[in-house]
Amino acid sequence: MADKPTPRPTDAELSILRVLWERGPSTVREVHDLLSLSHDSGYTTVLKLMQIMTDKGLVDRDESQRAHVYTSRLGEQRTQRQLLGDLMERAFGGSPTKLVMQALSASKASAEDLTVIRRMLDQMEEDAR
Amino acid sequence: MADKPTPRPTDAELSILRVLWERGPSTVREVHDLLSLSHDSGYTTVLKLMQIMTDKGLVDRDESQRAHVYTSRLGEQRTQRQLLGDLMERAFGGSPTKLVMQALSASKASAEDLTVIRRMLDQMEEDAR
DNA sequence: ACCCACATACGAAAGTTTTCGTTGACCATA
């Protein structure tokens, strides 16, 4: 049977993934401690979520140590692109341009930001040639 | 009491909102017929969702006709910006630039798209001056 | 050998989202 593509992470799952991206492979304790700074959540809640994420294939688990070590299965950028693509389909009728335009108009991008983005456009046109 | 901000629409709710944006004020029947083209869903399912959306304040309902007429309470662009802002917080650490860059690199934007976006950048720098 | 701190596993409850069957009202028209 064909492996299903990894499902879209839920809100709580995404907050855990962000920790894994930031810290690299981590134990439940480490993730929980970091999340606790900004968010109230019990240890077992985080544990349970990470177990579910393992079942879903969102993370890998290394059980060789007593405290299992979890790793995000998909990289940060890949997940971000997946989420963007999903939102593009669901809210922007599949138009990436509309999405970018809205993101730009809603953002308080600095002059430097605009320059960076402009360079990115240059690069894309370059590549297209 | 302060009105709560309208909650983030769920997936199914968003698909209904998109129909309302496209068609303008519509009855449940009209929304259902359109959704049925691309998606399997019972009539009463759509009805129930639209009733819930009324409770949540996502849509307004005109009950003067037998078939109630629903209208999206927030405009398409405003909702899109809300969703983008939400995703930016949850997945991009609050950085709009990162979001735009990812969206660009993931999109198969055409040459015309790039031109449009470039004009938008021009406009933004113009305004900033 | 005995605790104790800390780890996973399990299961259930609470909350939310999505689904739809059933009911009763309304209206056209035969």
Next chain:
DNA sequence: TATGGTCAACGAAAACTTTCGTATGTGGGT
């Protein structure tokens, strides 16, 4: 005035998400 088609209302089930209490195991220090 009966019949059939369309509608909103309601409630409940199913699916998914989030929460956490409790049980149980394990390893290290004393």
